[in-house]
Amino acid sequence: MRASQQDFENAMNQVKLLKQDPGNQVKLKLYALYKQATDGPCNMPKPGVFDLVNKAKWEAWNSLGSLPKETARQNYVDLVSSLSPSAEASSQGKHEADEKAQKSKDIVVTSEDGITKIVLNRPTKKNALTFEMYQDIILALKNASTDNSAITVFTGTGDYYCSGNDLTNFTSAAGGMEEAASKGAVVLREFVNSFIDFPKPLVAVVNGPAVGIAVTLLGLFDAVYASDKATFHTPFSHLGQSPEACSSYTFPKIMGSAKATEMLLFGKKLTAREAWAQGLVSEVFPDSTFEKEVWTRLKGYAKLPPNSMRISKELIRNNEKEKLHAVNAEECTTLKAKWLSEECINAIMNFVSRKAKL
Ligand SMILES: CCCCCC/C=C/C(=O)SCCNC(=O)CCNC(=O)[C@H](O)C(C)(C)COP(=O)(O)OP(=O)(O)OC[C@H]1O[C@@H](n2cnc3c(N)ncnc32)[C@H](O)[C@@H]1OP(=O)(O)O
Numbered sequence: 001m002r003a004s005q006q007d008f009e010n011a012m013n014q015v016k017l018l019k020q021d022p023g024n025q026v027k028l029k030l031y032a033l034y035k036q037a038t039d040g041p042c043n044m045p046k047p048g049v050f051d052l053v054n055k056a057k058w059e060a061w062n063s064l065g066s067l068p069k070e071t072a073r074q075n076y077v078d079l080v081s082s083l084s085p086s087a088e089a090s091s092q093g094k095h096e097a098d099e100k101a102q103k104s105k106d107i108v109v110t111s112e113d114g115i116t117k118i119v120l121n122r123p124t125k126k127n128a129l130t131f132e133m134y135q136d137i138i139l140a141l142k143n144a145s146t147d148n149s150a151i152t153v154f155t156g157t158g159d160y161y162c163s164g165n166d167l168t169n170f171t172s173a174a175g176g177m178e179e180a181a182s183k184g185a186v187v188l189r190e191f192v193n194s195f196i197d198f199p200k201p202l203v204a205v206v207n208g209p210a211v212g213i214a215v216t217l218l219g220l221f222d223a224v225y226a227s228d229k230a231t232f233h234t235p236f237s238h239l240g241q242s243p244e245a246c247s248s249y250t251f252p253k254i255m256g257s258a259k260a261t262e263m264l265l266f267g268k269k270l271t272a273r274e275a276w277a278q279g280l281v282s283e284v285f286p287d288s289t290f291e292k293e294v295w296t297r298l299k300g301y302a303k304l305p306p307n308s309m310r311i312s313k314e315l316i317r318n319n320e321k322e323k324l325h326a327v328n329a330e331e332c333t334t335l336k337a338k339w340l341s342e343e344c345i346n347a348i349m350n351f352v353s354r355k356a357k358l
Pocket residue numbers: 124125126128129131134163164165166167168169183184185187188211212213214235236239241244351356357358
């Protein structure tokens with residue numbers, strides 16, 4: 001259900017009643033969503049480098065790109081309700097938000113031992129990401145950013161970690177490719193932004209092969225643990241597409257441009273050990289002991305002082321947050337055009353009609 005103007009106004013009042021300071025990141029997000037919901041996309045000149053507060057506010061607003069006013073209003077209401085679980089209206093909103101994330105059969109979210117676990121749960125389709133799953137992950141990350149857990153972990157059910165974007169997202173859209181491309185660019189931008197801005201340690205437990213966006217996103221994680229059965233494949237040229245999730249920036253930075261080119265332009269598939277040697281993976285484990293070793297380790301990390309981990313992450317991430325948002329915006333604009341290209345449409349049609357796999 002979409003948030004009404006009345007819900008929005010209630011949420012604004014609710015913010016004033018918050019008992020605890022939600023912290024600067026959340027306040028910036030609230031400001032940005034409020035501006036987007038009332039004024040639309042950022043239309044102000046960027047403040048100067050020394051005007052730190054206004055610059056941070058401008059960046060937060062600008063990072064929302066062309067997010068529709070209605071979506072911003074809804075996100076504002078959801079965010080406020082996640083902040084004040086004790087207030088009646090808010091607790092109801094939070095409950096609805098949690099339920100929505102939990103209800104999704106393809107994304108399972110649990111919280112235990114200081115760890116929020118977000119599981120891609122569509123094994124019959126190798127955990128390929130549908131439009132709904134992107135939205136559910138955005139919501140799950142939003143909830144995880146303010147829940148009691150110290151760290152957040154992504155993993156997959158079954159033999160794959162994730163086979164990337166569901167290629168039928170584009171062919172099955174009611175309004176056709178044009179509408180799917182426009183929607184895809186907006187959803188992708190918000191989806192990647194939620195990884196750029198995620199405030200707690202984010203860990204990928206890569207239980208099997210990863211393809212496309214499941215690989216490129218890893219450059220935005222804080223640690224990546226992989227089974228030795230995992231592989232890392234970004235066949236963008238084969239698909240007539242271009243890189244996303246800031247990988248056009250993070251991959252050359254992580255592995256150097258020559259290695260990044262082999263992956264992002266030529267679609268070279270890496271083994272887990274190769275990905276480790278190139279700095280994309282933190283550590284590789286034998287598949288037979290992978291789950292046990294990784295979860296034991298993560299439970300230990302989750303006992304570390306959470307605020308300290310948050311602040312350290314903020315120090316690292318803030319060095320390049322602005323750059324990441326700019327790269328994300330540019331990649332989404334480029335992809336939107338690529339999705340409508342003959343090269344891409346042919347590649348997707350070949351997959352859907354069973355003529356081609358990777
Ligand atoms: C908001 C939009 C954002 C978009 C961001 C841009 C992102 C880009 C990318 O992620 S590009 C990468 C896209 N992914 C692929 O190209 C992978 C396509 N899949 C394959 O090539 C193969 O399925 C495989 C190599 C992953 C696995 O092969 P195999 O082991 O032989 O299994 P199956 O092919 O039989 O797969 C089982 C079942 O799953 C379906 N499936 C697998 N991956 C996808 C996918 N990405 N999209 C849609 N469906 C997928 C496959 O069709 C089978 O379905 P079926 O049993 O036939 O109904």
